Amino acid sequence: MADFFEFFFDYTSPTAYLAMPVALGVEARTGKEMLLRPMFLGGVMQGTGNKPPGTVPAKGKYLARDLQRCAAHIGIPMHMNPAFPINTLAVLRATTGMTDKAEQRRFVITLFNAGWGRPDPVDLGDMAQVGALCEANGFDPAVIAQLATDPANKEKLKATTDEAISRGVFGAPSFFVEDDLFFGHDRLDYVERALS
Secondary structure, three states: OOOEEEEEEOOOOHHHHHHHHHHHHHHHHHOOEEEEEEOOHHHHHHHHOOOOHHHOHHHHHHHHHHHHHHHHHHOOOOOOOOOOOOOOHHHHHHHHHOOOHHHHHHHHHHHHHHHHOOOOOOOOOOHHHHHHHHHHOOOOHHHHHHHHHOHHHHHHHHHHHHHHHHOOOOOOOEEEEOOEEEEOHHHHHHHHHHHO
C-alpha cells in the first residue's frame, strides 16, 4: 500500500487550484503524504500534443461556467485571472528549488490563492507582483527571485516535466498513487480510494 501520493501541477491551471484544497483533505483523511511535483504545463502540452480546452470555443464557454460550479461545490472562491494563460516558469522554478517542504507547501497555497482565489488575481508571471505577494506573506522576495533564476532549478523543473510526460501525464492536475495515474481535480475520490 502506498505511503504517499504525487500531485503534478502548474499554477496556470485553474483546475489545479481547485484540486489543492481537495487534495489536502485526502491527505488529512488518509494520513498519506502529498508530494508536490511542480511541472511546466506548456511543456507537457507540447510533448503530448494536447491542447488547452479553451482553444475549442464550446469547451472554453463551458469551462468558464463549470469552474464556478466546481469552486462553489468545494467551497472556495474562483476568479478568472486576466493574465491567463499565465507564464509560470519563474514561479515554478522557485517552487522546485524550495527544500523545506512546509515552506514550499505554504508558498504553493499562497500562489494558487493569489492567482485564482481573489477578486484581484495576481499575475504570477510578473515577478514584481510576485515579489510584493511574497513580502506580504512572509517570504523573502530576494530568495524567491534567486530560486527562480537558478539554472539548477531550471534543469530540475525540466526533468520533472519530462518525467511527467514519460509517466503518461497529459495535463494538470495529475495525481499518482504508485504507478496509477488519475487526471483531474474531480478524480481525487479515486485517489483516496486507491490510498486506502
